[in-house]
Amino acid sequence: MSYKKISVQNRFFTAYFMGLLLSQWISGCKPHALSLSQGNVREPSAQNQATIRVGEVSSMTGSEATFGISTHRGIELAFEEINQSGGVLGKKLQLMTLDDQSKPEEAATAATKLISENQIVALLGEVASSRSIAMAPIAQNSKTPMISPSSTNPRVTEMGNYIFRVCFIDPFQGEVMAKFALNDLKVKKVAVLRDVDSDYSTGLADYFTTAFKKGGGSVVIDESYTSSDMDFKSQLTAIRAKKPEAILVPGYYTSVGLIARQARELGLQIPLLGGDGWDSPKLVEIGGKALENSYFSSHYSTENTSPKIQTFVSKFRQHYQANPDGMAAMGYDAAMILADSMKRSKTLSKQDLREAIATTQNFPAVTGNITLNEKRNAVKPAVVLKIVDGAFHYQTTIQP
Amino acid sequence: MIDSLKQGNKTTLFWLFSLLAVWMAQATWIDQLNPYYLSILIYAGINIILAVSLNLVNGFTGQFSMGHAGFMSVGGYFSAFLTTTYLAKNPELMSEFQSFLVFLGSLLAGGTIAALVGYGVGLPSLRLKGDYLAIVTLGFGEIIRVVVLNLDVVGGARGLPNIPGFSNFGWVYSGVMICIFVIWRIIHSSYGRGFLAVREDEIAAEAMGINTTQVKVRAFVIGSFFAGIAGGLFAHTLRYLNPQTFDFNRSFEIIIMVVLGGMGSITGSVVAAVFLTTLRELLRPLQEWTHIDFRMVIYSLMLIFTMLLRPQGLLGTRELFQRRKQLEPGVTP
Known part of the structure; x- marks a missing residue:
């Protein structure tokens, strides 16, 4: 028998409870928050810090790493530019980036760390909607403004009034492709091939279907695949049997390249249509010739001759020896809008900064003039790009 | 007899006090x-429940299961589905007592459904041994994930957002206490000897009159139940569920905790779960300085070295604070 041990445990617990009672008595009857709430987070004394800290949660590794790295480069470039021209209100901006390995739970932890440990003033991120949705309640509860560069799921900004985005939303993107297919390509019968693994792909496919049917077209067949698939011949054979005039493939570039190749092998010569998930130089590397005469909607075109875009493109090329894709431009814009809001904000407190971001009007961004509406979404046009000779060529602009 | 009863009462009292x-x-x-440290603490707690419950199956009963994340997702999704669509549509309008009952109910429901699924999976597959069982459970874990992926009522690939944030430190660590208590008492009961007997020598156990399949299925069901509870706690902490979270990598993470802590050591699992959860976060500053994600490299290297230097895991089959050496294999009390 170990009486001694138990009495030690008892003594420990007695001491613990005494301590607890004492602490409760000292702290009085304070209301206790149930979860992370504003009270627990020390308000960052932005005025006292030498730099203004901005957090970024990004998918630097994992399944969407290409997009995460592109976005990060865009943000980095913007911060460098801002700091070279004297920073904001005489202070330099400091970017603190954390990787989330493309996992929602990691994104939530990273956001919690940035907000409570590093005392950031604002949060930039995430690329993918699933991670943004996981981060949003944390940003909202701690009243930290969060700007997502490219999460297009409508739910993201519905999470609270501190959550913003600088990109258009999926319903609009679906509508853009539907309009383009009906009015420019003049097709009536479209097949859909969606990635069931991806929230982005299923969302876009749904919104396209609704808009396309409304405009008088018909979706003749709706097939699906998962992002780890390599062989799409059975789906494509089923699609071929229905004789559509175009196929909507709202997936990410890795699968799209393979799908295009296999579609051509099966003799399907009709154009493929897609969304901004296509927008990566890797797309043509994988798909090659098979992607000729296909179209996708995106945030901007590097071919646009406006000086704003051309200076951004040349600066980016100089820095990273690569062409900036849509994600890089969105990251750049998100950072620029944040810096602009900081300049317009009364103080650098999170509340004032939120007000300033919310009142962004006609900001001349790389991806078009951005106005944030009352739902904290960006209202701006989308462009449709055509793939000719392995390059993305500007086709048309579709206004909201 | 009376002595052991006294001992039992005292441990029960100890756990009640801990609670x-x-x-x-x-x-x-x-x-x-x-809040950052608090969230690490909470995720460590959830990992403790997962590791200890998997240890009952993998460590104590010796059945190598690789589908624990699947049961976690069943429990998580079911309880989150209950709270978001039926019980707590407006969590801010609910009184604390109401949300307490709703959360408790949905957690238990999630755990029960996970246990039922565990029973359905376990009954046919636990007749297999070793590698075969591992592959079957791995397959079932993936099936569960793909089913969830295609279920539109829980959002499919879009995930399930807006889950009320009912969970907190108290809930998670109550779960930890209850999970450890239940599994500790099972293993230390005469009934629990059956679990150990199956691990040590299945044929001998069968010869001694133990219904080995039944014992294995029971271990599996209890393990799945607590995995489901952990899933429910996880869902109401993160407030968002995505099928991607519960892929086989998650199962491997839990297995790593069990193996690192020692197959057949509850305190080992606890130590490993806390250690691995905090290690990932402790290595984060390194990433901030170098801008390269070294975390996974160091994490993996530590695992490799532990396995080379201590293949039986940190604690082997021993426990921290063990009173009597009654659990060593082959030693009768």
Whole structure:
């Protein structure tokens, strides 16, 4: 028998409870928050810090790493530019980036760390909607403004009034492709091939279907695949049997390249249509010739001759020896809008900064003039790009 | 007999006190903690439940299961589905007592459904041994994930957002206490010897009159139940579920905790779960300085070295604070 041990445990617990009672008595009857709430987070004394800290949660590794790295480069470039021209209100901006390995739970932890440990003033991120949705309640509860560069799921900004985005939303993107297919390509019968693994792909496919049917077209067949698939011949054979005039493939570039190749092998010569998930130089590397005469909607075109875009493109090329894709431009814009809001904000407190971001009007961004509406979404046009000779060529602009 | 009863009462009392201590902490100082440290603490707690419950299957009963994340997702999704669509549509309008009941009910429901699924999976597959069982459970884990992926009522690939944030330190650590208590008592009961007997020598156990399939299925069902509870706690902590979270990598993470802590050591699993959860976060500053994600490299290297230097895991089959050496294999008390 170990009486001694138990009495030690008892003594420990007695001491613990005494301590607890004492602490409760000292702290009085304070209301206790149930979860992370504003009270627990020390308000960052932005005025006292030498730099203004901005957090970024990004998918630097994992399944969407290409997009995460592109976005990060865009943000980095913007911060460098801002700091070279004297920073904001005489202070330099400091970017603190954390990787989330493309996992929602990691994104939530990273956001919690940035907000409570590093005392950031604002949060930039995430690329993918699933991670943004996981981060949003944390940003909202701690009243930290969060700007997502490219999460297009409508739910993201519905999470609270501190959550913003600088990109258009999926319903609009679906509508853009539907309009383009009906009015420019003049097709009536479209097949859909969606990635069931991806929230982005299923969302876009749904919104396209609704808009396309409304405009008088018909979706003749709706097939699906998962992002780890390599062989799409059975789906494509089923699609071929229905004789559509175009196929909507709202997936990410890795699968799209393979799908295009296999579609051509099966003799399907009709154009493929897609969304901004296509927008990566890797797309043509994988798909090659098979992607000729296909179209996708995106945030901007590097071919646009406006000086704003051309200076951004040349600066980016100089820095990273690569062409900036849509994600890089969105990251750049998100950072620029944040810096602009900081300049317009009364103080650098999170509340004032939120007000300033919310009142962004006609900001001349790389991806078009951005106005944030009352739902904290960006209202701006989308462009449709055509793939000719392995390059993305500007086709048309579709206004909201 | 009376002596052991006394001993049992005292351990029960110890656990009840621990439970009370957890809620006292929740009610007083835990919310003053930095939310980042608090969230690490909470995720560590969830990992403890997962590791200890998997240890019952993998360590104590010796059945190598690789589908624990699947049962976690069943429990998580079911309880989150209950709270988001039926019980707590407007969590801010509910009184604390109401949300307490709703959360408790949905957690138990999630755990029960996970246990039922565990029973359905376990009954046919636990007749297999070793590698075959591992592959079957791995397959079932993936099936569960793909089913969830195609279920539109829980959002499919879009995930399930807006889950009420009912969970907190008190809930998670009550789950930890209850999970450890239940599994500890099972293993230390005469009935629990059956589990160990199956691990040590299945044929001998069968010859001694133990229904080995039944024992294995029971271990599996209890393990799945607690995995489901952990899933429910996880869902109401993160407030968002995505099928991607529960892929086989998650199962491997839990297996790593069990193996690192020692197959057949509850305290080992606890230590490993806490250690691995905090290690990932401790290595984060390194990433901030170098801008390269070294975390996974160091994490993996530590695992490799532990396995080379201590193949039986940190604690082997021993426990921290063990009173009597009654659990060593082959030693009769």
